[in-house]
Amino acid sequence: MAQGEAGTAQETADPGDATASRAERKERTRRAILDAALALAADSNLAAISLRQVAKQVGVVPTAFYRHFGSLELLGLALVDESFRSLRSMLLDVWRHAPEYRDFIDGSLPIVAQHVRENRSHYAFIARERTAGPPRVREAINHEIALITRELSTDIARTGAAEQYSPEDIALLADLIVSFVVTMAERLVEDPDSEERTLAEARTQLRMLLVGALNWRSR
Amino acid sequence: MAQGEAGTAQETADPGDATASRAERKERTRRAILDAALALAADSNLAAISLRQVAKQVGVVPTAFYRHFGSLELLGLALVDESFRSLRSMLLDVWRHAPEYRDFIDGSLPIVAQHVRENRSHYAFIARERTAGPPRVREAINHEIALITRELSTDIARTGAAEQYSPEDIALLADLIVSFVVTMAERLVEDPDSEERTLAEARTQLRMLLVGALNWRSR
DNA sequence: CCTTTCAGTGAACGTCTGTTCACTCAATAC
DNA sequence: GTATTGAGTGAACAGACGTTCACTGAAAGG
Structure with missing residues (x-):
């Protein structure tokens, strides 16, 4: 109330605050637009929100949007990029620490769950747009997931299972x-209150899956 | 061109054709609305289409929509109901015939794939709205899936695995x-041209999964 | 110090949105 | 044969939509 003038439902960029380079101010508005789109799409999805809603939420005039993104679809692609950048760094962490754990499931799952908890809106965005987003956004997400799958493949091969399978x-x-992990993440996003239960079940299910892998073609 | 006056992109209900009871004509328009919504949502999703688009596609005036559905969300719930009614009858068929097959995977998967092929737009609708639809629609879909899971549980138990697990x-x-089957169905919908490959991979993956189940807690 | 750059402004446009209302007129009910 | 019902009509509304354009004014460049 002091200076922000937080309107009815705004989350103003507030790039004022006097001292700030031009680039800084621009970046701050860009972030505000991304966050506003993320928040608005949470109640439906990207294709259902409007440029004007986003602008109003940010606290700028509609035309200002075009200074940052050419369209809502390009904004969506930026959100995909941002989401997977964060996700991949988390996975790097998981895979770097994996050998330390006797059971890599117990080591990895909680880290994934924590990341979902701390980046709920991004995961919700990915979960929705993966199946319902604009075609280019869907493609981008599926491509990122395919890349991750490929990396997991080489990682599994490195564990020494390469000759047996x-x-x-x-x-x-x-x-x-x-x-399976994608499905689990969807559930964590959809019902955050059941995280503990969802995680416990996922742990057992992942073990079932790995028992299958261990007994595969070795009978 | 003879009598239908099929406009620019219409798929007219055409409830004329002279002889038809009042109820029949109403039902025909209702079907046309459901089909139009299904077709329009295919290019985005339910929350992104408008009542007026649906009405135009059907070839009726916007207000006529209200004679059949109170809102687009209720139309969505009707589509969920319709989709799962068909899906459940297919599953009944699968489960009724399952004992005949030595390997129930080889017996069931093709039937599921065929059903997806023959009801692509319904499956696409479910896949999208399951994560991106209006909350009530999401709930309805997840509830239906939960029911199916419960039925599969009792069916697995009946196979005699009840004492061991x-x-x-x-x-x-x-x-x-x-x-897993939901994921597979999503893929069949997303990329129909790769059905054969998707199916072959799913067959192997389902076997891996079942090998895990067979060796579970029996070591 | 003067010039250029450019994030954000504000008006204006034509179009589309959901919803209301009083209406028509053929199939049904009695 | 008359009365009722109800699916579909068509006008009207207030507001939101994407996009255009010429603009302002402070920061950055020279």
């Missing part, structure tokens, strides 16, 4: 695991 | 299978 089977296993 | 583990296995 065919590359095709390893790829299928990696896909199975990634698909 | 705990009810909780059976439920988790059923959930794992249903989740």
Whole structure:
């Protein structure tokens, strides 16, 4: 109330505050636009929100939007990029620490869950737009997921399972695991209150899956 | 061109054609509205289309919509109902014939794939709205999936695995299978041209999963 | 110090939105 | 044969939509 003039439902960029370079102020507005779109899309989805709603939420005039993004779709692609940049750095962390744990499930799942908890709106965005977003956004998300699956494949192969299993089977296993984790993440996003239960169940299910992998073609 | 006056992009209900009871004509328009919404939502999603677009596609005036549905959300719930009514009858068929097959995977997967192929727009609708639809629609879909999972649980238990595995583990296995099939259906919808490949991969993955189940807690 | 750059402004446009209301007129009910 | 019902009509509304354009004024560049 002091200076921000937080309107009816605004979350103003407030790039004022006197001292700030031009680039800083621009970046701050850009962030505000991304956050506003993320918040608005949370109640429906990207294709259902309007440029004007985003501008109003940010606290700028509609035309100002075009200084940052050419369209809502490009904004969506930026959000995909941002989401997966964060996700990938988390996965790097998981895979770097993985060998330390006797059971990599117990080591990895809580980290993933924590990341979902701390980046709920981004995960919700990805979960929605993966199936319902504009075609280019869907493509971008599926491509990112495919990349992650590929990385998991090579990581599984590195654990020494390379001679026992065919590359095709390893790829299928990696896909199975990634698909399952995607489903789990969707559930954590949809019902955050049941995180503990969801996680406990996922742990058991992932173990079932790995028991299958361990007994695969070794009978 | 003879009598239908099929406009620029209409798919007219055409409830004329002279002889037809009042109820029949109403039902025909209702169907046309459902189909129009299904077609329009295919290019984005339910929350992004408008009542007027649907009406124009059907070939009626916007206000006529209200004679059939109170809102687009209620139309969405009707589509969910319709989709799962068809899906459940297919599943009944699968489960009725399942015992005949030595390997129930090879018996069931093609039937599911065929059903997806023949009802692509409904499956696409469910896939999108499950994560991106209006809250009530999401709820309805997740509820239907939960019901199917429950039925699969009791079916697994009936196969005689009831003494070897705990009810909780059976439920988790059923959930794992249903989740996987949902993912597979999403892929069949997204990329129909790769059906054969998707199906072959899913077959192997489902086997991996079942190998896990068979070796579960029996070591 | 003067010039250029450019994030943000504000008016204006034509179009589309959901919803209301009183209406028509053929199929049904009695 | 008359009365009722109700699916579909068409005008009207207030507001939101994307996009254009010429603009302002402070920061950055020279």
